[in-house]
Amino acid sequence: MKRTLIKETPQLVGQTVTLKGWVNVRRDHGKIVFIDLRDRTGLVQVVLVPELAKDFHTEDVIAITGIVKQRPEKLVNPNIETGTIEVEAKETELFSKAAELPFDMGKETLEVELPTLLDYRSLTLRHPKVQAIFKVQAVVIDAFRKALQAKDFLEFQAPSIISAVPEGGAEVFRVKYFDHEAYLSQSPQLYKSLLVTAFERVFSVNHIYRAEPSVTTRHLTESTSLDAEFGFIESWEEVQEMEEYVVRFIFDEVNSRCAKELALYNATIPLISEKIPVIKLRDAQEIIFQRTGRDVRAEKDLAPEDEREICAWAKEEKDSDLVFVSHFLTKKKPFYVHPDPADPTYAYSVDLLCRGVEWSSGGQRLSDYQTIVNNVHEWGLSEKGIALYLQAFKYGSPRLGGFALGAERITMHILGLKNIREATMFPRDMERIDVRLSTLE
Numbered sequence: 001m002k003r004t005l006i007k008e009t010p011q012l013v014g015q016t017v018t019l020k021g022w023v024n025v026r027r028d029h030g031k032i033v034f035i036d037l038r039d040r041t042g043l044v045q046v047v048l049v050p051e052l053a054k055d056f057h058t059e060d061v062i063a064i065t066g067i068v069k070q071r072p073e074k075l076v077n078p079n080i081e082t083g084t085i086e087v088e089a090k091e092t093e094l095f096s097k098a099a100e101l102p103f104d105m106g107k108e109t110l111e112v113e114l115p116t117l118l119d120y121r122s123l124t125l126r127h128p129k130v131q132a133i134f135k136v137q138a139v140v141i142d143a144f145r146k147a148l149q150a151k152d153f154l155e156f157q158a159p160s161i162i163s164a165v166p167e168g169g170a171e172v173f174r175v176k177y178f179d180h181e182a183y184l185s186q187s188p189q190l191y192k193s194l195l196v197t198a199f200e201r202v203f204s205v206n207h208i209y210r211a212e213p214s215v216t217t218r219h220l221t222e223s224t225s226l227d228a229e230f231g232f233i234e235s236w237e238e239v240q241e242m243e244e245y246v247v248r249f250i251f252d253e254v255n256s257r258c259a260k261e262l263a264l265y266n267a268t269i270p271l272i273s274e275k276i277p278v279i280k281l282r283d284a285q286e287i288i289f290q291r292t293g294r295d296v297r298a299e300k301d302l303a304p305e306d307e308r309e310i311c312a313w314a315k316e317e318k319d320s321d322l323v324f325v326s327h328f329l330t331k332k333k334p335f336y337v338h339p340d341p342a343d344p345t346y347a348y349s350v351d352l353l354c355r356g357v358e359w360s361s362g363g364q365r366l367s368d369y370q371t372i373v374n375n376v377h378e379w380g381l382s383e384k385g386i387a388l389y390l391q392a393f394k395y396g397s398p399r400l401g402g403f404a405l406g407a408e409r410i411t412m413h414i415l416g417l418k419n420i421r422e423a424t425m426f427p428r429d430m431e432r433i434d435v436r437l438s439t440l441e
């Protein structure tokens with residue numbers, strides 16, 4: 001019989017259907033057995049006689065043919081979308097038996113520690129609440145794409161293997177490349193900028209690789225970067241405004257398409273005021289000093305606790321979970337950053353912070369060929385490795401800028417997850433490439 005999807009069952013009262021999926025939970029009540037069956041569209045309660053329920057247990061893959069029945073009012077389950085009905089089984093079939101489970105998969109929240117969650121990833125990715133994370137992430141990425149397509153940006157694929165390291169070498173993975181040495185790309189920055197000189201407006205969704213040397217709750221060694229870059233800007237503020245548009249677009253899409261997933265996490269979309277506040281680094285540091293007495297006013301960057309404090313300020317004073325911080329120190333930024341002519345010590349750079357953590361970096365880039373070449377030398381880099389990038393500007397470029405958002409950080413903070421690894425299907429860090437590296441030795 002043709003398969004019916006679980007979400008369609010409430011509309012099929014009185015009809016005979018065949019459902020296919022996984023046993024989510026089994027409850028034995030003497031003469032009857034209840035099985036919550038799960039497929040990609042949801043959960044439904046099935047009522048069976050013990051002969052039909054056989055020894056089915058959690059994660060067995062089965063088919064059930066039965067009649068869809070309306071539940072009496074007092075037995076309606078408001079927590080699931082099919083809660084108004086149940087299916088009375090007439091026939092069952094086993095497709096595949098699951099081994100005994102290492103932990104209880106039937107609970108609404110999976111009660112396992114992070115290492116176990118990841119050690120058993122093939123299994124834990126089946127849990128509805130775990131799946132919700134990746135449904136939200138897919139919408140975040142899809143919304144990023146849609147937002148930029150609507151503004152006439154072209155999607156491109158950035159290469160991962162690169163021949164030189166434009167942003168400093170400390171956090172880079174080296175790869176043996178035939179007889180040469182190559183690197184895994186830390187960012188598609190140079191490609192997206194050079195593509196602006198050809199296509200005007202580009203974006204990409206791709207992996208970036210960073211040999212992050214410490215274990216934190218917000219760093220992965222392989223993460224998903226949402227990059228955008230565009231030309232003919234009038235000022236760096238235009239970059240920040242485009243990013244604000246994209247972030248609002250993402251929030252709207254998640255809000256309208258992920259109500260169920262947000263509810264599972266008791267999550268609300270970050271509060272966004274009419275206009276996201278924008279403050280300069282030095283002003284942010286002054287605010288931190290005023291609020292906490294911690295004097296960070298001469299620091300070259302924001303430390304994690306500074307990011308948390310400035311987010312707390314934005315929330316309390318500006319009614320916003322998001323805040324832009326601009327004008328970082330030119331010398332602390334890569335060679336292509338555009339200095340502010342009013343005071344070249346500071347750059348036209350802008351980070352977006354949300355719920356205590358950096359979500360993105362961006363800004364206006366240099367577009368004058370000679371200035372770029374001078375900076376390459378001043379930053380102690382070699383022209384050779386970035387020849388294609390330099391070539392783009394040698395032959396003319398509009399004024400340009402862009403930004404890069406981290407997809408996992410956005411997902412993590414929308415859902416209030418404690419660790420970025422939870423927002424990554426297959427996280428890589430110092431200790432893990434799917435399996436714990438220490439177990440390979």
Ligand code: ATP
Nearest residue numbers: 210212218219220223358359360361404405406409
């Ligand atoms: P941080 O200071 O938080 O380490 P960063 O300034 O090194 O971040 P950028 O180079 O500005 O990061 O990268 C742009 C965005 O990409 C970041 O704001 C973040 O959202 C994301 N990102 C960067 N590195 C990582 C990483 N190792 N793991 C997860 N996301 C990352």
Ligand code: MG
Nearest residue numbers: 351358360361
């Ligand atoms: Mg940054």
